[in-house]
Amino acid sequence: MSNQNTHTERLTDAxxxxxxxxxxxxxxxxxxxxxxxxxxxxxxxLGSVIGATFLVYVLVQILSQIEFIPILGxxxxxxxxxxxxxx
Numbered sequence: 060m061s062n063q064n065t066h067t068e069r070l071t072d073a074x075x076x077x078x079x080x081x082x083x084x085x086x087x088x089x090x091x092x093x094x095x096x097x098x099x100x101x102x103x104x105l106g107s108v109i110g111a112t113f114l115v116y117v118l119v120q121i122l123s124q125i126e127f128i129p130i131l132g133x134x135x136x137x138x139x140x141x142x143x144x145x146x
Contacts, residue, residue, distance in 0.1 A: 119135055119138055119139055119142070120139075122134070122135035122138075123135040123136055123139050
């Protein structure tokens with residue numbers, strides 16, 4: 060019988076530890092969960108846009124150096140001119 064009590068006590072302690080964890084405090088409230096997910100979405104979207112912008116910039120710079128292929132070189136130079144005009 061005492062073995063069952065110790066298991067129950069250990070289970071109770073484990074549940075209290077889980078419930079006091081930061082992760083559970085966030086997910087206990089629907090509004091807090093929505094706010095955290097909104098902020099995560101904003102951060103992911105901003106990071107994606109910044110990363111894609113950087114990759115496109117690097118790709119355009121590389122393509123502008125390729126002048127032995129007239130179509131790509133001209134296209135890249137026009138693209139760079141448009142980007143610089145927009146800035």
